[in-house]
Amino acid sequence: MSERSAISVSVLGAGATYSLRIAPELVASVREAAGFDLTGSINTAISTGAKIAARLGPDEWLLIGPDGQSNALSDEIGAALAGHFHSLVDVSHRNVGISVAGREASMVLNAGVPIDLGDAAFPAGSATRTVLGKAEIVLMRPDADRVYRVECWRSFAPYVRAFLEETAREFNSQ
Amino acid sequence: MLLITCPYCGARPEIEFRGGGEAHIARPSDPAAVDDQSWAEYLYYRSNPKGVHAERWLHVHGCGRWFNAVRNTVSDSFEQTYRMGEPRPDATKERR
Numbered sequence A: 001m002s003e004r005s006a007i008s009v010s011v012l013g014a015g016a017t018y019s020l021r022i023a024p025e026l027v028a029s030v031r032e033a034a035g036f037d038l039t040g041s042i043n044t045a046i047s048t049g050a051k052i053a054a055r056l057g058p059d060e061w062l063l064i065g066p067d068g069q070s071n072a073l074s075d076e077i078g079a080a081l082a083g084h085f086h087s088l089v090d091v092s093h094r095n096v097g098i099s100v101a102g103r104e105a106s107m108v109l110n111a112g113v114p115i116d117l118g119d120a121a122f123p124a125g126s127a128t129r130t131v132l133g134k135a136e137i138v139l140m141r142p143d144a145d146r147v148y149r150v151e152c153w154r155s156f157a158p159y160v161r162a163f164l165e166e167t168a169r170e171f172n173s174q
Numbered sequence B: 001m002l003l004i005t006c007p008y009c010g011a012r013p014e015i016e017f018r019g020g021g022e023a024h025i026a027r028p029s030d031p032a033a034v035d036d037q038s039w040a041e042y043l044y045y046r047s048n049p050k051g052v053h054a055e056r057w058l059h060v061h062g063c064g065r066w067f068n069a070v071r072n073t074v075s076d077s078f079e080q081t082y083r084m085g086e087p088r089p090d091a092t093k094e095r096r
């Protein structure tokens, strides 16, 4: 049995999180709002400092910023998009972030995530909505490290966390 | 696992999708003007072929978009997917 490194599953702190819907042709002229880079293609995330802009669909972004800036950020984003038809919803209290880190983190995730998480199919900068077991999640891989971020709805969080911890035990017990 | 090619996301596992029934059924533009029989056919009557079938699908646990797919109802093979608003590909029309 080869030596395995530890997998850590940890609940991330609160963030200022938004769901942004806006037509792609409008975003082309805006490009950036309150430090969130909106130029990424579908199923990618762009990190700018502590801010993440994940494009989940042709006209949908999940924006995650630092906790405590919720009102200021929504004002700023709203100002940047003023005059462009859009919807911006504060979902900070809806979402929970969980970090899965370790050399075999993708294998732990793949116990419940049906998509290919190999480096070719899910490289650094990837982000997508998918499922983990019976729960819907958003999965992000900010950089080339084996650190993944799972975002799920609050009521699913105990299930998602328990699922990941249970799976990680297999990798941590050897 | 069966993979379905979302026109926006590419090949993805089937459990991220939901089926939405037959595609290319246009709602009568003036519902008050159609008779009961036409309205019932619009609401309830479907072609239900054994073979190639154009269907609506939703990538619900993905990009959240509706799209159309041509699927063979015998083999469950997805022959082609295309975006909403695009016409049904000609090559897939007549075979049953």
Ligand SMILES: [Zn+2]
Pocket (backbone or CB within 6 Å): B006, B007, B008, B009, B010, B059, B062, B063, B064, B065
């Ligand atoms: Zn999709």
